[in-house]
Amino acid sequence: MYDIKSIYQPFSVEDAVNYLVENPEAVIIAGGSDVLISIRKGKLAGCSLLSIQSLQELKGVSLEQDESIKIGALTSFSNISESSVIQKYIPVLGEAVDEVGGPQIRNIGTIGGNISNGVTSADSASTLFSLNAELEIIGPQGKRIIPISEYYLAPGKVDLKKGELLTAVYIRKENYEGFKGKYIKYAMRNAMDIATLGCSVMCRLNKEKDEIAEVHLGFGVAAPVPIRCPKAEAAVTGMKISEELFEAFGKAAQGEVSPRNSWRASKDFRLHLVYELSKRALRESIIKCGGAING
Ligand SMILES: Cc1cc2nc3c(=O)[nH]c(=O)nc-3n(C[C@H](O)[C@H](O)[C@H](O)COP(=O)(O)OP(=O)(O)OC[C@H]3O[C@@H](n4cnc5c(N)ncnc54)[C@H](O)[C@@H]3O)c2cc1C
Numbered sequence: 189m190y191d192i193k194s195i196y197q198p199f200s201v202e203d204a205v206n207y208l209v210e211n212p213e214a215v216i217i218a219g220g221s222d223v224l225i226s227i228r229k230g231k232l233a234g235c236s237l238l239s240i241q242s243l244q245e246l247k248g249v250s251l252e253q254d255e256s257i258k259i260g261a262l263t264s265f266s267n268i269s270e271s272s273v274i275q276k277y278i279p280v281l282g283e284a285v286d287e288v289g290g291p292q293i294r295n296i297g298t299i300g301g302n303i304s305n306g307v308t309s310a311d312s313a314s315t316l317f318s319l320n321a322e323l324e325i326i327g328p329q330g331k332r333i334i335p336i337s338e339y340y341l342a343p344g345k346v347d348l349k350k351g352e353l354l355t356a357v358y359i360r361k362e363n364y365e366g367f368k369g370k371y372i373k374y375a376m377r378n379a380m381d382i383a384t385l386g387c388s389v390m391c392r393l394n395k396e397k398d399e400i401a402e403v404h405l406g407f408g409v410a411a412p413v414p415i416r417c418p419k420a421e422a423a424v425t426g427m428k429i430s431e432e433l434f435e436a437f438g439k440a441a442q443g444e445v446s447p448r449n450s451w452r453a454s455k456d457f458r459l460h461l462v463y464e465l466s467k468r469a470l471r472e473s474i475i476k477c478g479g480a481i482n483g
Pocket residue numbers: 215216217218219220221222223224225240261262287288289290293296297298299300301302303304305309310311312348352353354355380381382383
């Protein structure tokens with residue numbers, strides 16, 4: 189049994205916003221794979237829930253007129269990886285969300301819930317960082333769009349003001365066109381485990397395919413919230429594909445992260461993963477771009 193005070197199902201996003209304004213203590217529930225566990229554990233016992241499950245307008249993936257990719261906040265992981273738009277334009281995001289939990293969790297868990305829980309290990313987050321994702325948030329003051337890097341305020345805390353909910357994730361054309369990417373999740377076992385470290389690279393090569401034209405590097409569990417590594421990105425932009433490139437990337441990334449000791453892994457081990465996974469993810473991305481790698 190779940191200890192719940194009340195549950196409200198809104199008819200529209202506007203209705204949801206009005207309910208949140210009148211009931212600021214209410215907890216939004218999407219798939220419920222985090223919220224229900226918190227209720228069961230007692231952390232949210234006795235709460236009022238706002239269930240957004242029935243808001244069809246928050247579900248699905250579409251290619252917009254300006255060729256941005258729009259992912260509704262309520263889109264499940266399974267629907268993301270099965271989407272033809274995702275498979276065609278940003279398969280790396282489908283691969284990343286395929287790493288979440290098991291099939292049941294991927295059928296129920298949503299991308300909105302994955303980033304709104306504010307957790308650094310969220311499997312979609314580092315790839316959304318490396319894709320420069322933008323988030324659409326709707327509240328009593330209307331709509332605002334912010335970069336995902338501004339959404340995370342602290343562990344477990346995201347930038348949602350009174351009455352607001354996350355409605356969609358956008359990936360702009362300039363952040364996927366010509367890019368290929370790779371997400372690597374390091375976990376203690378292959379299935380049903382959260383990341384000890386998650387690393388996501390998006391890269392684009394020059395015309396000759398022998399030099400990095402642009403690269404984005406995102407991490408989960410390398411800091412209290414998901415992060416990008418702008419210094420590592422800058423360090424290798426314009427470099428020829430070579431062993432020095434991978435070394436420079438891995439070493440620079442190590443200098444930008446601040447992982448912690450936890451029961452899952454020590455800080456030193458996570459630092460080693462940062463170095464190794466950033467090199468491997470870049471290597472894989474270069475290969476996907478058609479770049480030649482010797483050895
Ligand atoms: C067995 C198990 C295994 C798991 N494995 C993984 C894993 O491998 N990788 C991983 O990343 N996660 C994992 N998770 C965590 C969880 O499944 C994901 O974080 C999931 O994406 C949460 O989505 P949800 O829709 O179920 O969120 P919910 O539980 O409904 O909500 C999560 C949080 O987000 C808020 N929220 C949800 N939607 C919105 C919105 N639209 N606007 C504003 N706030 C919102 C809620 O209020 C709540 O704070 C696992 C969970 C379980 C139970």
